[in-house]
Amino acid sequence: MIQTSKKGDWFELTIPEEWQHYTLETLFRDWWKAPRKLVHLYRMDKLVLLNSKIPDWTVPLAKGDKLRIKFFAEEPYDVIPEYREIGVLYEDEHLIVFNKPAGMDTHPNQAGQTGTLENVAAFHLQANGELTRPRHIHRLDRDTTGAVLFAKHAFMAAILDKMLEERSINRTYLALTDGIIKQKKGTINQPIGRDRHHPTRRRVSETGQSASTHFKVIERLRQKELTLIACTLDTGRTHQIRVHLSYLGHPLAGDNLYGGSSLFHRQALHAVKLEFVHPFTGEKINCHAPFLDEPPIFKGIDPFTI
CATH class of the missing domain: 3.10.290.10 (RNA-binding S4 domain)
Structure with missing residues (x-):
């Protein structure tokens, strides 16, 4: 090292x-x-x-x-620091990985917005005397939980952005889908674009951006008519897993936007694992995100085995 x-x-x-x-x-x-x-x-x-x-x-x-x-010269924050107790999965002077709860945006969508993970990240850095601006490297939907990576300075953000583009940052998601998926594993290669009839929804569209989702079945819960799967992404399109699984005919349980059942209070999607090699130390970083929901959506599943 x-x-x-x-x-x-x-x-x-x-x-x-x-x-x-x-x-x-x-x-x-x-x-x-x-x-x-x-x-x-x-x-x-x-x-x-x-x-x-x-x-x-x-x-x-x-x-x-x-x-x-x-790297660490003081710079102005462009978000309002805000305290909230959020789990930290990994941290050093260059980057930090949070375990995002449901009901929280990753970053503000307009000036002055609070209540997002980026506001929390800004407070966390400020409280530790680190006066550099947090920069999210990827994002999760408001009601998706799990690991989110932030850089603490511009140089690290640029490197991590490139690593994400080149698929050197591996993200694994756990999902519960409606119905029983018969094949053991598969890949969904379908472009994703905006739905002209809905302000936030996406859909599979020939004119959309290329998108590729790999999945493998972990367990078939036949009594509940659910399938537990692990997903990895080659691309990071908005709502990608949700759109692709709905297209497959097995929407996420709880995902009302894409035709899922009302079994859960939100879509059953959790970013369970984040893996990459640290650009400066060469250390293999492997973060597992514990489940946060109460009542638990992924009851009886150990995230550290995925």
Whole structure:
């Protein structure tokens, strides 16, 4: 694992042996795949030091070199910090994973909105003396529960956005569908677009964005006419799992918007697991999100076995 530390506003990293063939230019561009504009800003504003000096970005790095990057300078919040007790599944100086409850938006949809997970994230950082702005990397629907990833500074947000785009961040969802799904596993490849007849609903549409959902059956609950499945996504379209399972003829139980039964008070969908390799330390991050509902929707299921 790569040795790192936080020193005030600066992040320090010790260059490992396997990075010796990189220059700073290629490390930022090829290893971290950081956006050109952001790298240019760090370079021009002298926010990157090598062995406490302004570096030559074209010289190969050496094992043991001390790389410092000014990640943690104070910046204004664009959301209102708001206290609420929310479970934290993982946290370090660069990122944080929350366990989102039902009935909460991931982020504000208009200026001044409160009650969202991003408001809570802002308060959490402020209370810990971290005055950088939280940035959500992905989102969950208001009534979907589970793991949501935030970056604590712009550079980490850019890297995680790229990782998400390249499918290096793996997200697993648990779902209870109406009816018994007969096949053991499958993939739904159907484009998703807006429903012209409803302001929030989406639908499978030839003119929509490409979308791919993989699923496998965990258990068939024949007495309740439900199927427990695990889903993974190649894309992250709005309402993707809900739309695809409804298209399959097995909508989520409790999902009134997409034709699901009224068995539960919300759609039975939970982001149970989030996995990725930390961009700076090389550590494998594996977050399991405990269930939050009361009464429990996923009664008798251990999320740590998924």
